[in-house]
Every structure is written in C-alpha cells, then in structure tokens.
Amino acid sequence: MNKRLDALVIDPSISASPLGHNVHTASDVQAMLQVMGLHSVEQLFEDVPAQVRIRRELDLPPALNEWELMRDVRAMANMNASTLSHANFLGSGAYEHYIPAVIDAIVSRGEFLTAYTPYQPEMSQGLLQALFEFQTLVGKLLGRECVNCSVYDGATALAEACWMMCSATGKRRVVVAQAVWPEYQEVLATYLLPRGVTVDYVLQDAVTGLADIAAMTAKLAGNDIAGLVLQTPNAFGVIEDVAALSNVCKQSGALLTVCVNPLLCGWLEAPGLLGADIVVCEGQPLGLPLSAGGPYIGIIACAKPLERYLPGRLVGRVHDLNGQLGYALVKEDREQHVARDKATSHICSNQALNAIRVAVHLACLGERNFMQIAEVNVANAVMLRDLLLALPGIKLLRTGVHFNEFAIELPIPSIEFCARMKRIGIFAGIPLAESLAGHQRGLLIAVTETKNMADLEAYAKYAKACIDKHCEGGA
Amino acid sequence: MAATSPSQMITDLHRPGAASDFFASSHHQSPARPAKPQFARNRHAIGLPEVSEVDVVRHFTRLSHESHGVDNGPYPLGSCTMKYNPKRNDVLARLPGFENAHPLQDTDTLGGVWEMYERLQTMVCEITGMDACCLAPAAGAHGELAGLLVIRAHFERLSHRRPVVLVPDSAHGTNPASAAMAGFDCRIVPSDLKGRVDLVALKSMLTPDVAAFMLTNPSTLGLFEDQIVEIADAVHANGSLLYYDGANLNALMGIVRPGDMGFDVVHVNVHKTFSTPHGGGGPGAGPVAVKAALAAYLPSPVVIRKDGVAQPDADRPLSIGKMKSFHGHVGVLLRAYGYLRTMGAAGLRQASTHAVLNANYLQHRLSHMLPPVYNQYCKHETLLSGEKLNTSARQFAKRLIDYGMHPPTLVGAGCVYFPGDLKSAMLIEPTETETKASLDYQVGIYQKVFDEDTHDEALVESAPISRKIARIDLKN
Numbered sequence: 001m002n003k004r005l006d007a008l009v010i011d012p013s014i015s016a017s018p019l020g021h022n023v024h025t026a027s028d029v030q031a032m033l034q035v036m037g038l039h040s041v042e043q044l045f046e047d048v049p050a051q052v053r054i055r056r057e058l059d060l061p062p063a064l065n066e067w068e069l070m071r072d073v074r075a076m077a078n079m080n081a082s083t084l085s086h087a088n089f090l091g092s093g094a095y096e097h098y099i100p101a102v103i104d105a106i107v108s109r110g111e112f113l114t115a116y117t118p119y120q121p122e123m124s125q126g127l128l129q130a131l132f133e134f135q136t137l138v139g140k141l142l143g144r145e146c147v148n149c150s151v152y153d154g155a156t157a158l159a160e161a162c163w164m165m166c167s168a169t170g171k172r173r174v175v176v177a178q179a180v181w182p183e184y185q186e187v188l189a190t191y192l193l194p195r196g197v198t199v200d201y202v203l204q205d206a207v208t209g210l211a212d213i214a215a216m217t218a219k220l221a222g223n224d225i226a227g228l229v230l231q232t233p234n235a236f237g238v239i240e241d242v243a244a245l246s247n248v249c250k251q252s253g254a255l256l257t258v259c260v261n262p263l264l265c266g267w268l269e270a271p272g273l274l275g276a277d278i279v280v281c282e283g284q285p286l287g288l289p290l291s292a293g294g295p296y297i298g299i300i301a302c303a304k305p306l307e308r309y310l311p312g313r314l315v316g317r318v319h320d321l322n323g324q325l326g327y328a329l330v331k332e333d334r335e336q337h338v339a340r341d342k343a344t345s346h347i348c349s350n351q352a353l354n355a356i357r358v359a360v361h362l363a364c365l366g367e368r369n370f371m372q373i374a375e376v377n378v379a380n381a382v383m384l385r386d387l388l389l390a391l392p393g394i395k396l397l398r399t400g401v402h403f404n405e406f407a408i409e410l411p412i413p414s415i416e417f418c419a420r421m422k423r424i425g426i427f428a429g430i431p432l433a434e435s436l437a438g439h440q441r442g443l444l445i446a447v448t449e450t451k452n453m454a455d456l457e458a459y460a461k462y463a464k465a466c467i468d469k470h471c472e473g474g475a
Numbered sequence: 476m477a478a479t480s481p482s483q484m485i486t487d488l489h490r491p492g493a494a495s496d497f498f499a500s501s502h503h504q505s506p507a508r509p510a511k512p513q514f515a516r517n518r519h520a521i522g523l524p525e526v527s528e529v530d531v532v533r534h535f536t537r538l539s540h541e542s543h544g545v546d547n548g549p550y551p552l553g554s555c556t557m558k559y560n561p562k563r564n565d566v567l568a569r570l571p572g573f574e575n576a577h578p579l580q581d582t583d584t585l586g587g588v589w590e591m592y593e594r595l596q597t598m599v600c601e602i603t604g605m606d607a608c609c610l611a612p613a614a615g616a617h618g619e620l621a622g623l624l625v626i627r628a629h630f631e632r633l634s635h636r637r638p639v640v641l642v643p644d645s646a647h648g649t650n651p652a653s654a655a656m657a658g659f660d661c662r663i664v665p666s667d668l669k670g671r672v673d674l675v676a677l678k679s680m681l682t683p684d685v686a687a688f689m690l691t692n693p694s695t696l697g698l699f700e701d702q703i704v705e706i707a708d709a710v711h712a713n714g715s716l717l718y719y720d721g722a723n724l725n726a727l728m729g730i731v732r733p734g735d736m737g738f739d740v741v742h743v744n745v746h747k748t749f750s751t752p753h754g755g756g757g758p759g760a761g762p763v764a765v766k767a768a769l770a771a772y773l774p775s776p777v778v779i780r781k782d783g784v785a786q787p788d789a790d791r792p793l794s795i796g797k798m799k800s801f802h803g804h805v806g807v808l809l810r811a812y813g814y815l816r817t818m819g820a821a822g823l824r825q826a827s828t829h830a831v832l833n834a835n836y837l838q839h840r841l842s843h844m845l846p847p848v849y850n851q852y853c854k855h856e857t858l859l860s861g862e863k864l865n866t867s868a869r870q871f872a873k874r875l876i877d878y879g880m881h882p883p884t885l886v887g888a889g890c891v892y893f894p895g896d897l898k899s900a901m902l903i904e905p906t907e908t909e910t911k912a913s914l915d916y917q918v919g920i921y922q923k924v925f926d927e928d929t930h931d932e933a934l935v936e937s938a939p940i941s942r943k944i945a946r947i948d949l950k951n
Contacts, residue, residue: 022822041831047701052737057729057820060820081584094801115542122873126537136486153799195658239515268512269516295613321945360531363524419581427577
C-alpha cells in the first residue's frame with residue numbers, strides 16, 4: 001500500500017503509550033502477520049476508503065502514566081465540595097446514607113465487575129443467582145413480586161412504568177400528581193411525548209401537600225386514562241395516601257404506579273401491599289454512593305399480570321436438562337434483541353452491578369437494621385424540623401406527615417439562605433421551585449442517619465444567624 | 476425427574492439476631508417514635524434475612540466463584556468488546572471528592588465534575604469527528620434514543636414531516652427499539668451477498684419521509700462498510716441524517732472517524748470501546764455526539780468553558796431536555812476519562828489496530844474448522860460459520876465452557892441479530908488485550924472441541940459437563 005497509510009503502523013519497538021495496554025511484543029505482531037501471509041497490519045484496513053481516513057494523529061492530550069493520572073484526577077476531585085467538606089442536608093432523590101464496607105468488597109470482585117450480561121447461564125450461575133436474590137429481596141421490600149433486573153435510574157424507571165401502563169391498557173394518557181421530582185417530570189416528557197403519550201399533572205392540596213384525590217378521580221371519568229402516578233414521599237417530602245388512590249383506581253380500572261423512596265418501606269407499609277400495580281424507585285438509598293449523580297439504579301416491581309410489559313432483563317429459576325434447578329435470563333421475547341421494534345423497551349445495558357450492591361446491602365442490614373435506619377431517619381428529620389420551627393419566621397410549608405425530608409417556608413429567599421449556609425459549611429437543602437411552593441422561600445431539607453444531635457443543633461443555630469444577618473442586610 | 480433444591484440462597488442463612496448491629500454505639504440513643512400519618516399502616520415484616528456479616532461475605536464470594544469475567548479468562552463475545560478493564564480507573568471512581576458529591580449541590584461546588592466532563596466531551600468529539608457532545612446517556616441504547624430525539628427535534632424545527640427511520644437487517648436490536656421509543660416507524664434495509672448494506676435497496680427506500688439511517692460500521696457482521704461514502708451521499712441527498720451506532724468503534728479509533736465518514740450523530744459505548752467494566756450487564760455510559768448543526772438539540776447537561784471555568788451551559792432553549800435524572804454516570808465516565816488519558820492518541824490507534832489484528836489472526840487460524848461467513852479480512856470481530864460441525868454452533872459453544880472459555884456470541888446468546896440464513900453463525904471478538912499466547916491457547920481449545928465434534932458427538936451434545944448445572948434449554 002502507499003506510504004500515507006503506513007502512518008497506521010506504530011514503531012513496534014516502542015510502546016505507543018506508557019499504559020497503552022499493548023499486550024503484543026514486536027515479534028508477536030510479526031509472527032501473527034506471517035501466519036496470515038501479510039507483511040503489514042495496513043493490509044487489514046484496505047477496505048477503509050483513503051478519502052475518509054484521518055491522516056493525522058488524533059488531537060488528544062499526551063498520555064499519562066499511572067501516578068500522573070492519579071494526580072490529574074485527584075486535582076479535579078479537589079475542585080468538588082462534598083459531604084466530606086460540608087454538612088449535607090440535600091435530598092430530592094439522592095441521599096447521604098451510610099454504606100457498609102462489605103458492599104465495596106463484594107462488587108470489586110472481578111468475577112462480578114468484569115462480567116458481561118449473563119447470556120451463557122451455565123457459566124454465570126453465581127451472577128444470575130446474585131441478580132435473582134436482588135429481585136427477590138426488592139420484591140419483598142416493595143410489596144410486588146415481579147421485579148426486573150434494573151433500569152438506569154428512578155426517573156427512567158418511572159417513565160418506563162408509564163409506558164407499561166399504556167401498553168397494558170392500550171391508552172395513551174397518564175395522570176400524574178404534580179409533586180414528583182422536577183427532574184422526573186422532565187424525563188417523563190423526554191420519554192413519553194414522542195410516543196404520543198399525554199401527561200396530565202394535577203395540583204396538590206395547597207395546605208397538606210397531599211395529592212388531590214378528588215381531582216385525580218375526576219380525570220378518570222374521561223375513560224382514556226392508562227393510569228395514575230404518585231410519588232411518596234412527594235416533592236414536598238409529604239407521605240401520600242397510596243391506599244386511598246389505589247381504591248379509586250380499582251373502581252375505575254385504571255392502573256396505579258407509585259414512585260417510592262425505598263427506605264420509607266422500612267417505616268410504612270410497602271406501596272405494593274397497599275395496592276399499587278407498579279412500584280418504582282431510585283435504588284440509590286440502598287447502598288449506592290452519591291457519586292455526583294450516578295451511576296444509580298432504577299427499580300421496577302409489578303403485579304404478575306403486568307410482568308410481560310416489564311422492560312429489560314429478568315432472571316428466573318429454570319431447570320437444566322437433568323432437572324436440576326438453576327438460573328437464567330428468561331422471558332426474553334419482551335426484549336430488544338428478540339422483539340426489536342416491538343420490544344417493551346430498548347434497554348440492553350442496565351445497572352446490574354448496582355443491583356448486586358442493593359442485594360448485598362439488604363442482606364447485610366437485615367430486617368431489624370433496615371427498620372431501625374428508617375426510624376432514625378424520620379426521628380432525625382422531626383428533630384431538626386422542630387428545632388427550626390422554634391425559630392422566628394420559619395413555618396412548615398405543608399402540613400402533611402413527612403419522612404426523612406421536609407419542606408419549610410423561610411422568612412427570606414431560600415436561594416439566599418442556602419448561599420449563606422454554604423459559606424458556613426452547610427448544604428442546607430434544596431430551594432423548592434416557585435411553581436411548587438408558590439413563592440421563593442420554600443426549602444426542602446433531608447436528614448438521614450448520618451447526622452447526630454450536634455449536627456442538627458448546629459444547623460438550627462446557623463440558620464438563625466443567617467436569617468438574622470439577612471434581615472440586618474449584612475453579608 | 477424430581478427437581479433438586481437450588482443452591483443455597485441468602486435467605487437460607489437467616490438466623491434471627493445474626494446481623495451486625497449497625498447502631499451499636501455508646502453514643503446512640505434510641506430514637507423518638509414520631510407520629511405516622513393517620514392513613515398509614517405499619518410495615519408488615521419485610522422478610523429480609525438476618526445474616527451474620529461473615530456469612531454474607533462468604534455467600535457472595537461463593538457466587539462470584541460461580542461467575543466469569545474478563546479477569547478470569549478470555550471473553551470473546553462478539554459485539555461486546557470485552558477488553559481488559561484497567562484497575563487504576565476503578566480507583567478514580569472512588570476518589571472521595573467525586574464519590575461523596577451530591578448531584579444537586581450548587582453548580583459552583585461541582586467544579587471537578589464539569590472540568591472532567593468538558594475534557595471528556597472534547598476527547599469524544601475528537602475521536603468521533605463530531606462538534607458537540609453530551610455525556611449524560613446511561614448506556615448505548617440510551618445514547619441512541621438521545622440521538623434519535625435530537626434528529627426528531629431537528630426536523631420538527633424545520634417543520635419537515637419525517638416519521639421513518641431505516642435500519643439494516645443486521646442492526647443491533649436496540650436500534651429499531653430506540654427508534655420506536657423515539658416515535659419513529661422502522662423500515663428494514665436488507666444486506667447484500669457480501670454482508671454489506673444493499674445500496675440499491677437503500678436508495679430505493681430513501682423516500683422524503685425518512686429522517687435517518689442508523690448504521691453500525693464495522694457492521695454486526697464484523698465487516699467495514701466500504702460503500703460508506705456512497706451511503707452517506709445518498710442519505711444526505713435525500714435530506715436525511717446518518718446515525719452511527721458506536722458499538723463497534725473499537726475497530727477504528729485513530730484510523731477513521733464517523734464524522735469524516737459522513738455521520739451526523741454518534742453514540743459511544745464507553746463500557747466497550749473505552750474499557751469501563753460491564754459489571755455483569757451495567758452500568759455503562761453512552762455519550763452522544765453530533766455535528767454543529769445539531770448541537771443545540773443535545774440533551775442536558777452540555778458543559779462549556781467560560782472564562783476558563785468549565786460549567787454546564789444554562790442557555791440551551793432548543794435542548795431535548797433530560798434523558799435521566801442528574802448529570803449522567805459520573806463514576807463510569809471517570810473511568811473512561813482515565814482510559815483515554817493513559818492511552819493517548821497513539822495508544823488508541825494501536826488498540827484498534829491490534830483489535831483488528833487479533834480478530835483476523837483468529838479468523839485465519841480457525842478457518843479450517845469454522846470458515847468465515849464472508850471470505851475477506853474482518854475488522855475487530857469475525858463471523859464464523861458452523862456449517863462443518865456435526866453437532867451445532869450452539870453445542871460447540873457449550874463445550875467451550877468445559878474448557879473455561881466463554882463462548883462467542885450466537886443468535887439468542889448476545890445482543891446481536893444475524894439476518895437471513897446465518898442462524899448457525901458465531902461472532903468472535905477477541906479484543907486487543909488478548910496476547911498471542913492467549914489466542915493460540917484459544918485456537919487449541921477450538922481444535923479440541925472440533926475434534927470431539929468429529930469423533931465424539933455425544934460428548935459435545937452433553938456439554939457442559941464441568942459446571943454446577945448442565946445445559947439449560949429455554950423455550951422462553
């Protein structure tokens with residue numbers, strides 16, 4: 001071939017980069033070419049038209065060695081604040097929880113970490129069983145027996161659940177109680193509108209912050225509704241009356257999807273047991289680090305009749321040809337590699353390793369710890385809430401009962417309040433959108449088991465100082 | 476036949492009170508019992524097992540022993556790019572400043588995230604020949620959906636009604652599935668006898684209602700689409716856009732770029748090409764990159780550099796919005812960043828060159844047993860025919876398991892689809908991180924199984940015999 005293409009060949013006597021993972025010696029390459037009767041690797045690329053080839057080196061930064069890389073990325077890590085530099089009271093779908101050390105030890109094992117989707121069940125029984133245990137434990141937790149092997153996150157889980165309701169009913173309209181996380185609302189729009197699904201939002205009760213069941217019931221009269229969607233605790237932190245809405249749905253034949261913080265299921269009855277047909281959650285509170293937003297895990301649990309509408313992988317118990325019980329991916333006729341454009345979803349890669357994290361987390365905690373953590377969360381939240389309500393000018397934003405996250409109304413703009421608290425070293429909460437709170441003084445505060453009494457008292461003390469400072473007009 | 480009991484489950488290890496007490500502390504006071512909502516019912520028992528910590532560790536360690544990863548041995552699943560996942564990159568994802576950052580912290584407290592994103596976006600654009608990039612999509616299929624929604628938004632803005640997406644018959648199943656999710660109708664473009672896109676058929680299918688043609692190059696058959704310039708010209712002449720499924724990018728880094736071939740939108744599977752671990756099925760990441768004319772529609776966040784400071788671009792009114800909550804798979808993207816920074820330009824080109832060298836070496840050495848379906852040089856993977864086998868490609872693959880090797884991709888065991896009469900083919904992708912010694916060892920195993928297939932069909936039919944369970948036949 002001509003000279004220009006010889007640019008492809010790398011001087012075999014040197015490694016192309018310090019850590020190029022080049023496993024071949026120069027003599028290996030020569031020997032392999034010789035076996036094939038070739039003189040250059042160029043010949044393997046003759047079918048790539050010269051006119052479209054890149055005739056220069058890619059313009060990338062010079063290669064680093066391992067310690068240079070560590071230094072480079074550590075410098076970027078140090079540009080982030082985190083729960084280590086600040087006392088963190090942020091939630092809204094991602095929470096700071098303690099993560100048992102066992103989890104990282106298990107999911108760092110190369111047999112799990114570097115495996116692919118278990119397409120060859122005979123070779124992957126351990127991975128399949130771990131995923132099956134995830135499905136089983138999560139099914140118990142959420143109160144619905146059919147659990148898939150994960151989708152990307154809580155928001156996409158909710159969007160997929162809405163499509164499940166549409167597929168199962170043949171209808172193309174869902175009614176959503178307005179207080180779902182704002183980001184989830186955006187993802188519902190991204191996923192559902194192009195498919196011709198209409199998403200109707202219903203305002204919450206202005207006093208309690210609860211879903212307006214009467215208004216949602218009225219929507220069902222139209223008879224074109226695939227199902228209802230409720231988030232609990234909702235975007236005000238308020239716990240919804242799942243059973244009441246479930247009764248409404250049962251009478252009208254509409255389906256009900258509930259998006260739940262999985263930790264709530266350690267305190268109150270699981271949404272599945274209260275009649276939700278589909279329960280979805282962001283599984284991050286179940287042993288996943290905050291990690292600046294991901295990777296997390298979307299979980300979908302549903303009633304048996306809806307199983308065939310589930311997106312993604314399902315692990316099931318099967319028999320081998322000797323009748324021995326084992327595990328395999330099952331019901332793949334729903335999936336993209338079989339059904340193609342008729343599949344329930346396009347999802348292929350999922351969050352399997354995080355599913356194992358969840359399984360190990362639940363196994364590690366066990367029943368008693370899980371219930372206790374849920375109780376400590378709500379007790380800590382109540383403690384901080386009462387400390388704050390004792391301060392002048394702070395009110396509860398909505399009266400409904402909360403779990404580990406609650407909304408208050410500040411006497412000053414919440415963005416201003418948070419900026420002041422941040423300077424002191426506290427991530428004080430997440431300002432509520434004006435569209436939800438009705439003004440700019442709403443603040444959503446999350447409190448988990450990671451906080452002790454001193455943390456809560458410090459929050460209240462500095463909150464008072466910040467409000468006072470603001471009112472005095474100080475910096 | 477009586478079913479034997481399954482292997483021990485974590486719930487079988489339950490002993491009341493056995494779990495570690497996470498609240499044992501001299502400082503701990505038992506919590507107050509706040510009032511529950513009036514309408515709420517107390518939780519029934521969940522049924523979580525109480526297992527001692529050592530039993531939890533031993534249980535899951537045992538399950539890991541009954542699994543197979545790249546760390547254990549060759550994993551030549553075609554189209555999955557199971558290359559070695561450098562351990563150093565796992566460390567990056569666990570650096571405290573990243574691992575403990577909350578996604579909803581103020582933008583100015585996540586400077587390291589935006590800095591890494593801006594650099595990685597730039598590298599992805601350079602490698603793919605694109606102008607703008609969003610790192611948020613969670614996986615390849617998610618990147619496809621994002622790219623197709625970008626295309627949809629583009630034509631909606633132009634008020635062009637183009638409800639159709641074309642995909643080749645050999646496309647990954649995610650292509651038509653993503654197209655359906657983006658609200659498009661799919662039409663299937665046939666392959667020609669050489670395994671390429673049938674150009675005549677494609678041209679006849681390029682009608683004014685076609686928004687895009689989705690193409691994987693090299694194709695799922697392991698072949699470079701050498702008519703790519705004509706394909707791109709035909710697609711663009713029709714006013715349509717060309718979508719690049721990046722699943723097979725590992726063959727081309729530093730050699731030819733999708734953008735230079737005429738593609739308008741591309742996604743990259745970082746858990747394939749950029750070496751982040753597959754984790755038994757995920758999490759991965761699927762950045763989407765586009766040409767300048769489509770940049771405004773990319774999902775959020777897109778990170779820009781303003782006065783030297785990397786930050787998410789807040790002014791993107793035409794964006795298709797959010798693909799998922801928060802900013803994307805930071806922990807995965809950090810690993811991809813580490814890979815690209817340690818490889819450099821020459822390292823990436825060498826990786827692709829050696830990936831193709833390894834695939835062709837295997838194709839050559841196996842050809843007397845498993846002849847290539849298309850008799851030409853392959854790219855990073857090779858499609859081999861099982862027609863000479865007495866048993867079947869499937870049984871052949873199951874017998875490989877007995878020798879500790881993960882089988883190649885087969886129809887029904889992998890995320891690909893082989894069109895027409897290729898149901899008995901197998902797709903082998905060795906990747907560049909297998910040594911010559913490993914490849915020779917693999918050839919030796921294939922030879923053993925091939926000889927068994929010739930002389931002892933019953934043995935091959937009974938495989939696998941070395942595993943905890945025998946063959947599983949699913950009727951689905």
